[in-house]
Amino acid sequence: MHVRVxxxxxxxxEQFNAAVARIEDAGGPPPGVSTQRLIALRDAEQGTAVVLxxxxxxxDMQASARVLDAMDASETPGRRASVDACEVKLxxxxx
Numbered sequence: 381m382h383v384r385v386x387x388x389x390x391x392x393x394e395q396f397n398a399a400v401a402r403i404e405d406a407g408g409p410p411p412g413v414s415t416q417r418l419i420a421l422r423d424a425e426q427g428t429a430v431v432l433x434x435x436x437x438x439x440d441m442q443a444s445a446r447v448l449d450a451m452d453a454s455e456t457p458g459r460r461a462s463v464d465a466c467e468v469k470l471x472x473x474x475x
Contacts, residue, residue: 381416381468382441384433384448391429396422399457409433413449415438420457426447429457441465 400420409415415435433448435441445465453459 381471382435382438383468384435384441384445385462385464385466386431386433386448386460387429387462388429388458389427389461391422391427393424394421396429396457402448403404403426403457409444410447410451413444415444423443427458428461431457438467 389413390396409418413433415433416436417432419434421430421432423429433441433444435444441470442465445463450463
């Protein structure tokens with residue numbers, strides 16, 4: 381499992397809510413993005429957001445990143461501050 385972690389700054393409530401609504405209205409991510417799971421986190425006080433995109437493989441993540449990186453900035457919840465491409469090494473639930 382791989383996770384692309386994208387951090388946004390300068391995120392307004394309006395931008396964040398619009399981005400979430402676009403994803404929900406479309407029934408998922410845009411064509412060409414094969415995410416298995418998507419989690420959007422918002423810190424309204426700091427004006428930041430973190431988006432976790434889960435992928436089956438590194439190849440799926442890389443192919444999807446090309447689509448996402450080409451998105452118009454107006455379609456994102458804010459200014460993209462960082463992107464990490466991670467491999468999940470531990471996923472443990474509390475017992």
